[in-house]
Amino acid sequence: MTQYAEKIALIDYGAGNLHSVYNALKAAGAQSVEVTNDAHYVAAADRIILPGVGAFGACKDALFAIDGMIDALEQRVRGDAIPFLGICVGMQLLADQGVEYGVHEGLGWIKGSVTAFEPSDAIKIPHMGWNEISVSKLHPIANDGLLLSGEAYFLHGYKFDAADDADIIATTDHGGTVTAAVGKDNILGVQFHPEKSQHFGISFLSRFLQWRTHKETHPHIETLPHIETRS
Numbered sequence: 669m670t671q672y673a674e675k676i677a678l679i680d681y682g683a684g685n686l687h688s689v690y691n692a693l694k695a696a697g698a699q700s701v702e703v704t705n706d707a708h709y710v711a712a713a714d715r716i717i718l719p720g721v722g723a724f725g726a727c728k729d730a731l732f733a734i735d736g737m738i739d740a741l742e743q744r745v746r747g748d749a750i751p752f753l754g755i756c757v758g759m760q761l762l763a764d765q766g767v768e769y770g771v772h773e774g775l776g777w778i779k780g781s782v783t784a785f786e787p788s789d790a791i792k793i794p795h796m797g798w799n800e801i802s803v804s805k806l807h808p809i810a811n812d813g814l815l816l817s818g819e820a821y822f823l824h825g826y827k828f829d830a831a832d833d834a835d836i837i838a839t840t841d842h843g844g845t846v847t848a849a850v851g852k853d854n855i856l857g858v859q860f861h862p863e864k865s866q867h868f869g870i871s872f873l874s875r876f877l878q879w880r881t882h883k884e885t886h887p888h889i890e891t892l893p894h895i896e897t898r899s
Contacts, residue, residue: 677713683727684719692863696873707736720757724766749854759857779831791843794825799840801848809851820860854881
């Protein structure tokens with residue numbers, strides 16, 4: 669297993685599956701992962717990961733309540749263009765707003781809103797379990813091989829409706845087309861849980877750990893060996 673010695677900030681704002689994500693990152697080859705709510709550490713990190721489990725509004729409030737955190741994220745992610753990964757609600761927080769239990773402001777990094785699934789006898793809500801994801805070959809991140817098609821594990825009751833289809837990296841099907849991943853420049857969000865997606869998830873995280881980005885240009889990575897089926 670290749671080891672990656674960069675300084676990785678796994679943000680703790682009381683709303684993430686931190687232990688599992690931490691272990692998955694270590695299994696993917698990360699050497700230095702800090703579970704942190706320290707804005708100063710985040711402002712100096714080489715890569716930032718924002719997990720999230722729960723309601724959009726509660727997660728947003730908890731993240732924004734950490735002193736200096738939003739400024740640190742804006743500086744490091746939007747200003748310095750380091751690699752950023754949002755997972756589940758961490759991805760949803762990239763949107764302009766979420767409408768779960770009221771209307772709540774998001775980070776606004778990727779235009780769109782987070783809305784509820786339409787109730788249907790054909791689907792169960794929340795969307796839970798393994799689903800095939802299909803990657804758009806039109807997106808630069810997909811073209812560079814960071815995210816590949818395969819089976820991933822989902823658990824969510826709300827979905828990301830992107831304002832611009834060009835920001836959608838991958839989709840899945842749950843009563844219709846559902847966004848599975850979004851991205852722009854150095855910012856990536858996945859609705860699925862890589863830490864629960866076995867070989868598919870670990871392979872994806874390994875590629876994220878070597879992702880190289882440049883502000884206002886598309887990212888480039890070296891392709892790692894990967895396994896597309898779950899064991």
